[in-house]
Amino acid sequence: MEGGISEFFAMGGYAAFVWPSYAVSGLVLAGLFFVSWRELTRRQALLDRLQAAAPHRRRKPKDPERT
Amino acid sequence: MNRTATSSQQSGSLHRFANPARFLRLAQAVFPWSAGAMALCIAAGLYLGLFVAPPDYQQGESVRIMYVHVPAAWMALFVYANMALASASLLIWRHPLAGLIAKASAPVGTAFTFLALFTGSLWGKPMWGTWWVWDARLTSVLILFFIYLGHMALINAFENPERGQKAAAVLTLVGVVNLPIIKFSVDWWNTLHQPASVTRIGTPAIHSSMLWPLLLMALGFTFYYVTVLILRLRAEMLASRLRAMNRLAAEEG
Amino acid sequence: MSGGGAPIRSVVARDLRLALRQRSDILTIVLFFALTASLFPFALGPYPDLLQRVAPGVIWVTALLAVLLSLERLFLADYEDGSLELLALSPLPLEAIVLAKTFAHWLTTGLPLTAATPLIALLYDMPASGLAVLLAAMILGTPSLSLIGSIGAALALGARRGGVLIPLLVLPLYVPILIFGVAAVDAALSDLAARPHLLLLAALLAVALPTAAFAGAAALRQAVE
Numbered sequence: 004m005e006g007g008i009s010e011f012f013a014m015g016g017y018a019a020f021v022w023p024s025y026a027v028s029g030l031v032l033a034g035l036f037f038v039s040w041r042e043l044t045r046r047q048a049l050l051d052r053l054q055a056a057a058p059h060r061r062r063k064p065k066d067p068e069r070t
Numbered sequence: 071m072n073r074t075a076t077s078s079q080q081s082g083s084l085h086r087f088a089n090p091a092r093f094l095r096l097a098q099a100v101f102p103w104s105a106g107a108m109a110l111c112i113a114a115g116l117y118l119g120l121f122v123a124p125p126d127y128q129q130g131e132s133v134r135i136m137y138v139h140v141p142a143a144w145m146a147l148f149v150y151a152n153m154a155l156a157s158a159s160l161l162i163w164r165h166p167l168a169g170l171i172a173k174a175s176a177p178v179g180t181a182f183t184f185l186a187l188f189t190g191s192l193w194g195k196p197m198w199g200t201w202w203v204w205d206a207r208l209t210s211v212l213i214l215f216f217i218y219l220g221h222m223a224l225i226n227a228f229e230n231p232e233r234g235q236k237a238a239a240v241l242t243l244v245g246v247v248n249l250p251i252i253k254f255s256v257d258w259w260n261t262l263h264q265p266a267s268v269t270r271i272g273t274p275a276i277h278s279s280m281l282w283p284l285l286l287m288a289l290g291f292t293f294y295y296v297t298v299l300i301l302r303l304r305a306e307m308l309a310s311r312l313r314a315m316n317r318l319a320a321e322e323g
Numbered sequence: 324m325s326g327g328g329a330p331i332r333s334v335v336a337r338d339l340r341l342a343l344r345q346r347s348d349i350l351t352i353v354l355f356f357a358l359t360a361s362l363f364p365f366a367l368g369p370y371p372d373l374l375q376r377v378a379p380g381v382i383w384v385t386a387l388l389a390v391l392l393s394l395e396r397l398f399l400a401d402y403e404d405g406s407l408e409l410l411a412l413s414p415l416p417l418e419a420i421v422l423a424k425t426f427a428h429w430l431t432t433g434l435p436l437t438a439a440t441p442l443i444a445l446l447y448d449m450p451a452s453g454l455a456v457l458l459a460a461m462i463l464g465t466p467s468l469s470l471i472g473s474i475g476a477a478l479a480l481g482a483r484r485g486g487v488l489i490p491l492l493v494l495p496l497y498v499p500i501l502i503f504g505v506a507a508v509d510a511a512l513s514d515l516a517a518r519p520h521l522l523l524l525a526a527l528l529a530v531a532l533p534t535a536a537f538a539g540a541a542a543l544r545q546a547v548e
Binding site for chain 2: 474478479481482483484485488491492494495496498502530534538541542545548
């Protein structure tokens with residue numbers, strides 16, 4: 004890798020295009036990941052709360068192979 | 071009931087996991103591996119793309135945008151293709167998980183399509199001098215973006231979730247004609263966007279020092295899709311259990 | 324299927340009778356088209372060159388929007404009063420019913436709009452060569468608008484805010500028709516060949532026919548299940 008850190012960040016003059024591309028990509032993908040994660044943990048917590056509050060009912064066993 | 075495994079990941083192997091409980095166990099087992107592979111591939115791809123790969127002869131350092139733009143575009147199409155397979159699975163064979171797979175995939179596909187458009191715009195400005203151009207490929211990718219949005223709106227527009235999934239399945243299949251248009255538009259029409267250089271038959275017209283980060287990022291994005299898909303599928307299955315519990319509680323007053 | 328023609332004709336005839344009973348609906352659509360197209364000269368300024376350049380696009384977009392507005396009622400009345408369930412149970416295939424209703428829809432929207440187009444073209448001072456191709460393009464293109472629109476209308480039956488949902492579903496699929504419809508006229512006005520674009524419009528119509536039949540029927544089945 005030639006040049007110093009500042010040259011790396013300048014990206015040959017294209018910094019204004021390259022870094023926002025990577026930054027927005029990272030934000031969008033990380034954001035979707037965390038939103039999905041949070042939705043899952045919230046629902047799991049809600050389910051746990053409901054099952055702890057009410058007596059656990061026996062449900063009819065589902066058919067193992069359903070097509 | 072055995073079906074020969076096809077190239078799609080949907081029809082053959084998934085039939086064994088039509089049982090939701092079994093599928094959940096599989097998903098939970100796969101998840102850490104998929105997440106790990108995602109992190110590794112993306113880290114390696116970023117390292118190679120930003121530090122090791124050389125700048126382009128003509129485009130200079132701006133070519134590095136390619137390492138997010140092209141994989142995002144590939145994923146936009148790949149996720150839609152999966153949604154189309156899931157939709158066909160739902161409508162034709164009534165596969166119980168197919169509707170949920172399509173629903174869970176849509177936000178991922180939408181995100182990748184947006185990123186393809188956004189990074190493409192940032193790449194186009196220094197390359198072509200303009201943020202946007204109404205050529206065949208960009209227009210059809212924009213249409214794909216709107217179809218994704220329509221899919222999400224449709225699936226959530228009904229009280230009955232199954233009705234929403236089936237309606238969205240029809241929409242997905244109608245829109246599938248857009249995929250070959252996107253793929254071949256740069257060949258059929260004289261467009262500003264450059265033609266394919268990786269997926270040509272024979273050697274790709276791209277140097278290996280640039281090909282590796284590209285493929286690694288594409289692989290990383292694919293593992294990302296699998297990882298987030300698992301998260302969203304589990305959330306969907308929990309949601310339907312919660313709905314069922316609500317119904318039971320309401321019936322008992 | 325013996326006597327298959329008569330039931331289809333009766334579906335078309337019934338829809339036409341219902342539509343003609345509300346002649347005002349057809350008039351409203353044509354008026355919307357005319358008024359909206361007349362707005363642009365006020366907005367853009369009375370510059371003849373500019374208006375001639377934008378005319379194909381403006382006429383196509385306003386015609387498209389007029390068709391879009393009329394889509395919601397394509398199946399809604401039958402859905403709400405139960406006739407759709409009866410039609411679904413009839414021996415007539417649902418695919419044929421979709422095509423029949425869409426044909427009747429076109430007769431009350433696309434066709435009147437095409438008939439009104441010469442007047443609008445006059446407002447924009449469109450040369451005769453362009454107008455001829457525009458009319459040909461609209462004859463080829465507006466049926467596709469009704470066909471693709473019927474898919475959206477069928478999918479949105481029973482949905483929350485169906486009226487807003489239909490444009491969201493249908494507009495992305497309308498874009499190719501719009502592109503080639505305008506390109507045909509632009510080509511004719513520049514003394515280039517309009518035929519390739521008209522052929523593409525014909526091809527889109529050929530694809531829209533089976534697509535609307537099968538997708539529309541599938542959507543209707545979901546709505547009445």
